[in-house]
Amino acid sequence: MRIVVIGATGHIGTFLVPRLVRAGHDVVTVTRGSSTPYADSPEWQQVERVTADREQEDRDGTFGDRIAALRADAVVDLVCFTTSSAEALVTALRGSGTHLVHCGSIWRAGVSHVLPVTEENATEPFGDYGVQKDAIARMLKRETAEGGLVTTSLHPGHISGPGWMPIGPLGNLDPTVWTKLSAGESVEVPGLGAETMAHVHADDVAQAFQLAVEHRDAAAGEDFFVTAPTALTARGYAHLVASWFGQEARLEPVSWDRFRETTVPEHAGASWEHLSRSQVFSTEKPRRLLGYEPAWTAEATVLDAFRWLVEHGEVDVARPLVV
Numbered sequence: 001m002r003i004v005v006i007g008a009t010g011h012i013g014t015f016l017v018p019r020l021v022r023a024g025h026d027v028v029t030v031t032r033g034s035s036t037p038y039a040d041s042p043e044w045q046q047v048e049r050v051t052a053d054r055e056q057e058d059r060d061g062t063f064g065d066r067i068a069a070l071r072a073d074a075v076v077d078l079v080c081f082t083t084s085s086a087e088a089l090v091t092a093l094r095g096s097g098t099h100l101v102h103c104g105s106i107w108r109a110g111v112s113h114v115l116p117v118t119e120e121n122a123t124e125p126f127g128d129y130g131v132q133k134d135a136i137a138r139m140l141k142r143e144t145a146e147g148g149l150v151t152t153s154l155h156p157g158h159i160s161g162p163g164w165m166p167i168g169p170l171g172n173l174d175p176t177v178w179t180k181l182s183a184g185e186s187v188e189v190p191g192l193g194a195e196t197m198a199h200v201h202a203d204d205v206a207q208a209f210q211l212a213v214e215h216r217d218a219a220a221g222e223d224f225f226v227t228a229p230t231a232l233t234a235r236g237y238a239h240l241v242a243s244w245f246g247q248e249a250r251l252e253p254v255s256w257d258r259f260r261e262t263t264v265p266e267h268a269g270a271s272w273e274h275l276s277r278s279q280v281f282s283t284e285k286p287r288r289l290l291g292y293e294p295a296w297t298a299e300a301t302v303l304d305a306f307r308w309l310v311e312h313g314e315v316d317v318a319r320p321l322v323v
Helices: 011-023 042-046 054-060 064-068 083-093 126-147 176-183 202-214 232-241 256-262 265-275 284-290 299-310
Strands: 002-006 026-031 048-051 074-077 099-103 150-156 158-160 187-190 200-201 224-226 252-255
Touching: 002 011, 002 126, 011 026, 011 042, 011 202, 048 252, 054 064, 054 083, 064 083, 074 083, 074 158, 074 202, 083 099, 083 126, 099 126, 099 202, 099 265, 126 150, 126 224, 150 202, 158 202, 158 232, 176 232, 187 232, 187 256, 187 265, 200 202, 202 224, 224 284, 232 252, 232 299
Parallel strands: 002 026, 002 074, 026 048, 074 099, 099 150, 150 224, 158 200, 187 252
Antiparallel strands: none
16 A cells, blocks of 8 residues: 555654555655654665645645645554644545544543543543544544545554653653662652553554554544553552662652642643543454554563663663663
């Protein structure tokens, strides 16, 4: 197939583009041209590259036509964040026979009521990001149900992999928690520590997108949560990280008020966003309809990401890894 990947050099595209090339597809990447993939591979030499500023072209009303002119069998949109942008692309592709595969987010679901969270029992989202992602997914589903463009939406968890900082044990990107756990120092954990996070390896997300493209009929009109088969609690994650250094985690549960008093607002806010949802997702639907088989547990996913940070001197640790 001829497949266009929008936002091809990010977390997912880094793994998806080589996958598609190896599978024999003709791949066209659409990026701003300002970044490179997190990991290089020879397959990138075989892709057609298009440079475009989506935000500007969305404002000009030209981006959808640019993508339609590429005449793809499938378009994988990894960087769409508003309903207006999604609707413009749908309008441009309608009637073309193209399959539009959209990247959403698990945050289209709100706080967990029933675990695991499924595509059917997810609660209403909150926050602009989650609300927009949910609205886009619902619009796409209606579009296909009403006989319009064939669409699919995939909703990854906390995408992690080599090359960037994963969401850490406190639900944020504060690097000091890794240092403390590696040194066996005490770490304050907000809430009970039983709150959950839903990590997923970027290559498993790429796998899901490849499967959605290659199983068009099964994916048409559907939405899927895409995560690892396991999920980590805050305290479990902290104990796991400490064990990588031969340490025992020393954790002190504190109130959210106390945590906000002692934590940079940016990190405290991110912790609340991640931990207050306390989500664990089922992968049954993508397994059943697409054949999704995640290769990485949440535990292995965060270790793979963290090992890269240590090996490249991107995080301060008190002692060497023992795993």
